[in-house]
Structure formats: structure tokens, C-alpha cells
Amino acid sequence: MTPARPPGRPRVGIDAEVFAATLATVHDLGYTRATMDRIAAAAGVAKTTLYRRWPSKGALIADCLVDALGPVPVRGVDRGEDMATAIRWITGKIGEPGVGAAFAGVFVDAVNDSALREVLATRLQEPYRVALQEALGESEQRVLFFIDVVVGTLLHRMGMTGAPMVDSDVTALIEMIGHHFTSD
Amino acid sequence: MTPARPPGRPRVGIDAEVFAATLATVHDLGYTRATMDRIAAAAGVAKTTLYRRWPSKGALIADCLVDALGPVPVRGVDRGEDMATAIRWITGKIGEPGVGAAFAGVFVDAVNDSALREVLATRLQEPYRVALQEALGESEQRVLFFIDVVVGTLLHRMGMTGAPMVDSDVTALIEMIGHHFTSD
DNA sequence: TCGTTTCGCTACTGACGGTATCGAAACCGA
DNA sequence: TCGGTTTCGATACCGTCAGTAGCGAAACGA
Numbered sequence: 062m063t064p065a066r067p068p069g070r071p072r073v074g075i076d077a078e079v080f081a082a083t084l085a086t087v088h089d090l091g092y093t094r095a096t097m098d099r100i101a102a103a104a105g106v107a108k109t110t111l112y113r114r115w116p117s118k119g120a121l122i123a124d125c126l127v128d129a130l131g132p133v134p135v136r137g138v139d140r141g142e143d144m145a146t147a148i149r150w151i152t153g154k155i156g157e158p159g160v161g162a163a164f165a166g167v168f169v170d171a172v173n174d175s176a177l178r179e180v181l182a183t184r185l186q187e188p189y190r191v192a193l194q195e196a197l198g199e200s201e202q203r204v205l206f207f208i209d210v211v212v213g214t215l216l217h218r219m220g221m222t223g224a225p226m227v228d229s230d231v232t233a234l235i236e237m238i239g240h241h242f243t244s245d
Numbered sequence: 246m247t248p249a250r251p252p253g254r255p256r257v258g259i260d261a262e263v264f265a266a267t268l269a270t271v272h273d274l275g276y277t278r279a280t281m282d283r284i285a286a287a288a289g290v291a292k293t294t295l296y297r298r299w300p301s302k303g304a305l306i307a308d309c310l311v312d313a314l315g316p317v318p319v320r321g322v323d324r325g326e327d328m329a330t331a332i333r334w335i336t337g338k339i340g341e342p343g344v345g346a347a348f349a350g351v352f353v354d355a356v357n358d359s360a361l362r363e364v365l366a367t368r369l370q371e372p373y374r375v376a377l378q379e380a381l382g383e384s385e386q387r388v389l390f391f392i393d394v395v396v397g398t399l400l401h402r403m404g405m406t407g408a409p410m411v412d413s414d415v416t417a418l419i420e421m422i423g424h425h426f427t428s429d
Numbered sequence: 430t431c432g433t434t435t436c437g438c439t440a441c442t443g444a445c446g447g448t449a450t451c452g453a454a455a456c457c458g459a
Numbered sequence: 460t461c462g463g464t465t466t467c468g469a470t471a472c473c474g475t476c477a478g479t480a481g482c483g484a485a486a487c488g489a
Binding site for chain 1: 444445446447448449455
Binding site: 091092093094162165166168169170171172173174175178181182186202206208209210212213214215216217218219220221223226229230233234236237238240241244 | 275276277278346349350353354355356357358359362365366370390392394396397398399400401402403404405406407410414417418420421422424425428
């Protein structure tokens with residue numbers, strides 16, 4: 062049932078090394094200084110190889126984030142618990158080295174790049190929107206609002222101060238949102 | 246008491262035209278394509294003149310935003326009313342042509358530019374933080390949290406969809422925040 | 430008219446995203 | 460061992476854009 066391996070030189074597992082090198086470079090130098098040349102050098106790969114696998118820097122970062130984030134850990138039994146879990150999960154992820162800076166950087170790039178915005182909306186936001194809609198039993202509009210508030214708040218703090226949000230504010234965020242989504 | 250006019254060619258009111266040209270260019274072409282050459286051309290001014298008055302593109306955009314936003318219209322009598330007023334005010338401003346894109350663009354630039362982040366924090370956020378602290382009678386931490394939630398949410402929606410937040414979601418944001426800040 | 434300051438213009442540098450080309454490496458099947 | 464196929468590496472290159480240098484001219488006050 063496994064498709065026959067195509068002939069030619071195989072695509073060895075370069076993605077993992079590229080993703081790691083991308084996050085490390087972004088963590089060290091920031092999003093704008095993390096050039097494709099530097100990422101390629103850090104991964105021990107030619108720059109042309111990057112462009113053979115990803116159409117643009119934004120697409121590489123987006124895929125890197127998809128890989129770094131993984132699925133949202135919700136179980137679908139208790140709505141309030143799932144919301145708190147999701148908020149603490151994404152807070153922790155954004156606090157990981159390079160993830161927050163990469164997130165904010167690609168998000169900014171997307172503001173004036175409709176193609177990248179499409180990539181971001183479909184590859185990043187869409188899976189989490191669907192998962193949260195099922196787990197929380199909320200409408201699409203309310204889940205999108207939930208994502209806007211959580212991610213927007215965390216990224217704004219990250220962009221303004223350069224550091225992730227402190228725990229007491231995360232707790233306040235959880236209480237505020239939880240109260241809003243359970244008061245009806 | 247007015248300081249004697251210095252000799253030499255006077256600095257005529259170029260700022261207003263430059264700010265208008267900046268917002269118009271950003272509105273037409275987006276943040277990244279709004280190059281300093283294009284802004285200068287739209288303002289009928291040489292590019293070198295821009296760099297004589299602002300040290301970088303980010304600083305120009307930041308000053309342009311300060312000019313476009315103006316003071317926050319709070320009166321300091323009713324806390325809930327002032328919060329709703331402030332939220333609707335910044336929502337409307339971000340929805341104005343070019344303001345939202347400029348805001349998101351300079352915010353992204355600032356993520357990896359500590360100098361620009363300093364400019365943004367002091368020239369943009371600081372005055373509003375002080376005004377809101379006085380009007381709302383809240384601590385610095387809670388006002389900064391308030392700003393993170395409001396601006397972050399609006400910018401995230403703007404960046405993800407390319408359009409400002411619809412009115413029903415703005416109302417939900419006001420209710421959620423108002424409830425959170427008056428429940429103790 | 431002279432001194433001072435700002436402006437416009439042209440040309441330039443350096444960095445970066447992205448592309449083109451060509452030869453070599455890595456695999457499969459025969 | 461030997462072609463066929465595909466991917467990779469290296470180098471060179473283009474276009475764009477932020478930011479700078481230098482010079483002459485314009486706009487004032489005295």
C-alpha cells in the first residue's frame with residue numbers, strides 16, 4: 062500500500078534540520094536578520110535547496126511554525142478547561158526560543174502579502190479553528206474571535222516588550238475569556 | 246517669550262503633507278511597497294528631506310501614526326463608558342485608510358528592531374497608557390494588559406483577514422473587557 | 430549683499446529576496 | 460557495473476529598497 066519509492070536521489074530528511082536551523086537563527090538574530098542565506102548556512106544546506114522546497118521565506122516560516130506547534134491539546138470534555146489549556150499551550154509555544162519572533166515576523170509579512178496571508182490562514186489558523194470549534198462547541202465566528210483575542214494579545218505583548226507575557230497576565234486573560242464564553 | 250526665529254531657510258509645514266502622503270501611499274500599495282522614494286514623490290519632496298527629519302522609515306510611520314491618532318477621547322467620569330469609548334475610538338482609527346496597515350507594518354518592523362520598539366513604546370503607547378491610567382484609575386499593569394488585548398485583537402484580525410473587525414465583534418470585545426474590569 | 434539653514438537632485442553603497450545554470454551526488458533497476 | 464532519474468551544491472546574478480554623500484540652489488534674516 063505504500064507508494065513505490067520514486068527513482069532518483071531521495072529527499073532525505075532535510076526538513077527537520079531546516080526547521081531547527083530556522084528557529085535557531087530567528088532566535089539569535091531576529092526575524093528580519095534571519096536571512097535565507099543564514100538559515101541555509103545554519104542548516105548546512107544550499108539556499109537553492111530552500112527555494113526548491115518552499116516558494117518564499119514566509120512559506121518556510123509558516124511551515125516551520127506548523128511543525129513547531131503541533132496539534133492543540135484539547136480533549137473536548139470540559140469547555141472551560143479546554144479553553145484554559147489551549148491558552149496556556151499557545152502561550153508556552155510562543156515563549157519557546159524563536160517561535161514568538163517567527164510568529165510575529167511572518168504575521169507582519171502577511172499583512173501586505175495576500176498569498177502569504179492565504180498560506181497563514183489555511184495552514185496555520187484553519188486546523189486550530191476546526192479543532193477548537195469541535196472541542197468547544199462554538200460557532201465559527203466565536204472561535205475566530207477567541208483566536209484573535211488570545212493570539213493577538215500574546216503577540217502584541219511580545220512585539221511591544223520583546224518578552225512573553227508574564228503568568229499573572231496570562232491568568233487574567235484566561236479568566237476574562239472564560240467568563241465571557243460561559244456567561245450565556 | 247517665543248524664541249527668536251532662527252536664521253536660514255525656514256522649515257515650512259512639510260510634515261502635514263508628508264503624513265498625508267504616507268498614509269495615502271500605504272493605503273494604496275501596502276506597508277512594504279510604500280517605499281521612501283514613493284512617499285517622497287507623493288509628498289512632492291526629496292527623499293533626502295525625509296531622512297533629514299526622520300531617522301528611519303519606522304520613525305516616520307510612528308510619527309505619522311501619532312499625528313493620525315491624536316489624543317484618546319476619555320473624560321474620566323465613568324470608567325465603563327471611557328473603556329467603551331476608547332475601544333470604539335481606536336477601532337475607528339485603525340479602520341481609517343492606511344492607518345491599520347501602517348500600524349501593523351511598523352509593529353512588525355519593531356519586533357526585531359529595539360530602537361524602533363523604543364520609539365513605538367515611548368511615542369505611541371506611553372501617552373495613551375498615562376491617559377488611560379488617569380481616566381480609568383487602574384494600575385499600570387492592568388492598563389498595559391488592556392492595551393495588549395484591545396490593540397492586539399484588532400491588529401490580529403486586520404492582519405489575518407485584511408479588513409477591520411466587524412461591529413458585532415467589537416461589541417463583544419467591549420462587553421468582555423468591560424465585564425473583566427468591573428467584576429472586582 | 431552676506432551668512433545661515435534647509436531643500437532638491439543625482440549618484441552611490443550594502444543587504445536581501447529570489448532566480449538561473451551547471452555539474453555532481455544519490456538512488457533505482459538492469 | 461552502468462545508464463536514467465531526481466535532487467543537491469555552488470556560483471553568479473538581478474531587482475528592489477533602506478539609508479548616505481556631496482553639491483548647488485532656494486529661502487530667509489540682517
